[in-house]
Amino acid sequence: MKVLQVLPALNGGGVETGTLEVAQALVNKGHDSWVLSAGGSMVERLEREGSTHVAWDLGKKSLLTLRHIWRLRTWLSHQAFDVIDVRSRMPAWVVYLAWRGLPANARPRLISTVHGLYSVNAYSKIMCVGERVVTVSQAARGYVMANYPDVDTAKLVVIPRGIEPSTYYPDFAPPADWSAHFSKEFPEAHGKQLITMPGRLTRLKGQTDFIRLMARLVHQQHLPVYGLIVGGEDPKRKAYAQELRDLVAQLDLTQNICFTGARNDIRELFAHSDVVLSLSSQPESFGRTVLEALSLGRPVVGYAHGGVAEILAELFPEGAVPLQDEEALLRSVLAQLQNPTVPATNTRFLKHNMLDMTLQVYEGSL
Structure with a gap:
């Protein structure tokens, strides 16, 4: 697969970390991984791990950002991605409007990932536009269902975020x-x-x-x-x-x-x-x-x-x-x-579970 992930920037944070983790998983599986953002401190790591970064600022909350639609549509038609995953609202608007203008038989599969419980309005509803809509928790799924009841629940899929168990484990002690x-x-x-x-x-x-x-x-x-x-x-x-x-x-x-x-x-x-x-x-x-x-x-x-x-x-x-x-x-x-209580062992919220499920959604959308 040739996969493009789109977000505002790569300067740290949960969305950004997850994007890099998915990118590395794609590369490890032999896929062609691309990320489009305005850039930032995490770009060097992204490229070092085998992905291609495209510097393009689609995250600025301004009507002027919509001027990129036509140029982006041309670029997408030349790149022939199999899957696009939009991870933030303003970039999602630009990508969706560019994607919608492509011939139906030439469009990549469009995935949208709901990372936040956004303010409820037409602007935020763009995060439900994907042919598959990934929510990062049951709470995020409930947010979509409660606030946008016309969204087809059949296209919703819950993929909880996860941590690396070799980094976060009960016996870890600071040096x-x-x-x-x-x-x-x-x-x-x-x-x-x-x-x-x-x-x-x-x-x-x-x-x-x-x-x-x-x-x-x-x-x-x-x-x-x-x-x-x-x-x-x-x-x-x-x-x-x-x-x-x-x-x-x-x-x-x-x-x-x-x-x-x-x-x-x-x-x-x-x-x-x-x-x-x-x-x-x-x-x-x-x-x-x-x-x-x-x-x-x-x-x-x-x-x-x-x-x-x-x-x-x-x-x-x-x-x-x-x-x-x-x-x-x-x-x-x-x-x-x-009298401290010991937490249960984390077997559900794991990084490899998140990555396996995400790649399954990409592959299943084709």
């Missing part, structure tokens, strides 16, 4: 030099139980809930705990980041909470943690960090909605709490700090 560096970087954490809250600094990720939970653990329960808020600061949301820091100071938690910024050692941080939290106020389409932490054998407590609810139900039902229920959250975290 001694990493642990020594952690102790120097976070001396206030010494002798305390570690609670980690991953997620970029945006209001939807629930850092405020985490800080208020920490205040109750420290000042009401008098527990020796230390919290890490792990995630980059959004340049457009600096006021929110400052709001969080002010709240930490106001609640007298400066010796108990640290903002780490973006990190490239999240696996080690998870493995070093006593509890990991997922407190997004809006449902996630999947919840990769929850899966990673659980696969490392760490307890995860999270709001049970969206894809996170699916993962917790499968691997760690003890960690599921109702959305923004502060009392249930406190009880669940206390239970795991005092």
Whole structure:
């Protein structure tokens, strides 16, 4: 097969990582793998692993982006792809309008992959346009069925995201030099139980809930705990980041909470943690960090909605709490700090399962 995946850019993130994983799987199976994006830091790896990258910015949310339709249609007719997989809304619009203008007998098979629980409108409905529509969780499938009831459910296929079990496994332990560096970087954490809250600094990720939970653990329960808020600061949301820091100071938690910024050692941080939290106020389409932490054998407590609810139900039902229920959250975290439960072994959400199912969809569409 000659397969083209289309997304806005390749600068890191779950969609981008999955795209590279599928690309490498295609190459390993002897297929011709292409990716079209505006480029980014992951292009070098993509090309090193045997795929062809085409630099084309179709992700800018502007009517001007539609000017690429006619040129793209000509290019597609020359390339003769067997399958196109669109993974984001704006590129999906451009690709679909170009694809629709090709002769019916010369069109590649069109796949669309629903990676998010997008705002419900005509713009987002483009992600249901594929001849097969892949959803990354049952929650994403439910989103499509509830909000776009005219979409033929027969073309929906659920392919959960997955992790590499040789990278995320229960017996993994950070190397001694990493642990020594952690102790120097976070001396206030010494002798305390570690609670980690991953997620970029945006209001939807629930850092405020985490800080208020920490205040109750420290000042009401008098527990020796230390919290890490792990995630980059959004340049457009600096006021929110400052709001969080002010709240930490106001609640007298400066010796108990640290903002780490973006990190490239999240696996080690998870493995070093006593509890990991997922407190997004809006449902996630999947919840990769929850899966990673659980696969490392760490307890995860999270709001049970969206894809996170699916993962917790499968691997760690003890960690599921109702959305923004502060009392249930406190009880669940206390239970795991005092008597931690071992998560079930992850045999479902695996990278090779995801890749096998994705290639089956590509092959079955021909």
